[in-house]
Amino acid sequence: MEAQISLPRELPQATRPVSLTDARLLAKLRGLAVDALRQMYQPQAGLFAFRLRLRDGRPVPEGLSPRYTAITLLGLVHEYPDAVRSTLHGDDPLALCERLATQVIQGGNLGDVALTLWAATLWGQDRPAEALRRRLLALLLPEGGYPTVELSWALMAATLDPVLIRNGCAERLAGRLLRAFQPDSGLFPHRVGGDGGMRGHVACFADVVYPIQALSTYHALTGEAAALAAARTCGERAVRNQGPDGQWWWHFDYRTGEPLERYPVYTVHQHGMGPMALAALADAGGPAFPAAVSKSLGWLAYTPEIDGSIIDWDHQLIWRKVARREPPKLARKLQAGLSYLHAGLRMPGLDGLLPPRTVDFECRPYELGWLLYAWPAE
Template sequence: MTDTAPVSSVHRNRAPDRTGDRRSRIEAVDVETASRVRHLGALARRGLAGMYSGIDFPQTMRAVRTPSGTALHPEGHSPRYTAIAALGIGRLPTDIQRHILRGGTADDLVTSVLATAHDHHDTGVLALALWAAGEVRGSADPQVLEELRRRCTSGEPMLTVDCAWALTAAVSVRDRADTDDLIVLLTERLLAAQGPGGLFPHSLSSGPRHRIRDMKQIGRHHVGSFADQVYPLQALARTADAVGDTDALEAANATASRICAVQGSTGQWWWHYDSRTRSAARSVVERYPVYSVHQHAMAPMALFDLRECGGDDHIAAVESGVDWLFTHPESSADLVCDDRNVVWRKVGRREPRKAVRSLSAVTTAARPGLVLPGLDRAFPPGPVDNECRPYELGWLLYAWHPGSDAGESDA
């Protein structure tokens, strides 16, 4: 763990209640960013209404060419994204929920997700379902909790994101179920995996006996995505608030400090990081794509949680990240598409699929911070990915909780 600035005191032995403080988030940022966030919130409400199937949410909405022009086409189904949509929509007044969900509510979505999660192979689905049950309906599904507990205590390797979601879920139902042992276990697992610069790898080993079985992973086991930083940051901040764990708060501060230190000059939250290095200058493995959801939702969500749980204040970084959506220098194409009620997914490179990430993972595995010269010239950023996933809009609503403007008409 790197040294961090002194932290504020935390509230001990108290489950967090963010329904009030989230209402001030838009007011906490500058006037221009606040206006943009209100714009995005209204778009998200309309966008989710258009994505809802009447039962759940798709994996993505993709722009496709048709004989009559370009149209948004739903692809797949996703219980993960449905759970995240429930968390976001659950922050809104009931009448707005019914407008988005064709007469239903976020509680109805949670019922659907829990039914799916009971025998689901994906640990992330279990964690998100329990988290949504705790926050949206104020309950802890015993079957989902016990299956999640079994997987978390099995000693098997876990994805970092799944571990973080499980910890947040355990905190969210702490006043309705005995999850303190699970909170301690998952907190210790995240803290053990955190690198000296505050960053996390993509997966958490089960201990010294764990071996990487997939040869493709050998060259990039040190690499963690932006999601691998944000969700542990959020989970550790909430844990600190719930149980008074100052080590968790210090760890969350360290992660936030590092991702903010390497944030792009126009607000970009970069894609992949080297979890081994102490040096900020050597932390970024690959910058692109820059994902819109990182800018408008995931970074604000985690950094505001940290601030509200007694951690450091990174509002300037939040503002810069949101503003990038509207001022991005990489492309002249709009990312915020009001005509279709979406925010396009990302700005990437002109490259074969993930070529630069693969090259950068190999070079940084050989030596931290080693970057092949000329990559930006050979594979310049610019192409916009014309798809939008429901979780992106769900997290947007969850992160900002529109509050007083949530009742405005979206028609």
């Protein structure tokens, strides 16, 4: 007997205006994402793999990831039932969500719990949401530092949860992010609270994307003007920093807002995270940046660093990133160290010394989950 797929609660979706060229590319990418996620789902474990990695000419699944499973569930929320059924090999997403909640409550960190609560809320899972809510509040009790990314996910979960709105959790989380925001640079730090040491001034693109998304959503539901103002300033800084061919660069100086090290360029930033954040900002009443989104997608179709496309249509995968040919993280360490000594110092000539021409032949399910979330079926 065919498994029955339960549907999430209906939520309004804003329009994502794109050009005809972008729309055609996105239609193909969405189909690719569903096919690739089907390869990544491990029905015996009830989780998505950590990644598919090219080995001897074919993609092979490796590991398991509760966090990536939660993000993929978010991406599937607004998919058509047939696509959900196909991706999960017939498994029920509600049952998957409940199993995942049990697992992360026992051993997950703030980010895992927040993402799973976010997914449970959107899928209409009240019972696991209640247990996840208690765990989230317990994890937030200490006054120590938290990664900006995880605080942003927690704010998204709290903003969409009526209980956490009423008890002030969402307001407190938004306040933490806003107090850490640097309006002069337009950036959030990599970590809210605590001393980051020699790398404390280094923020990454994820520290741009998720606060924009969370604060924009918080503003849309509460009307908090300071949240939209910070999200808008950060979004404008992100667009100013965008590369000439649509690249979203990777590391920035939190003090000045300027790029520190451009590579790697991650494909999930191009098709998922960048457009997702800018869409949330526009949905909340902030500016729309259609040209930046179009350039972001265009980099996937033609990736100038490799004089081709990073989309592998033969294997139906989008490879993870374009990186420098270098010892592990050498350029990032050099740029972080020099800029620690003085905000204006950079290592010159890196593109010649360490050319950005290396493709990372792996694909992770969360990347495709964010693609589907950013560009829902409707």
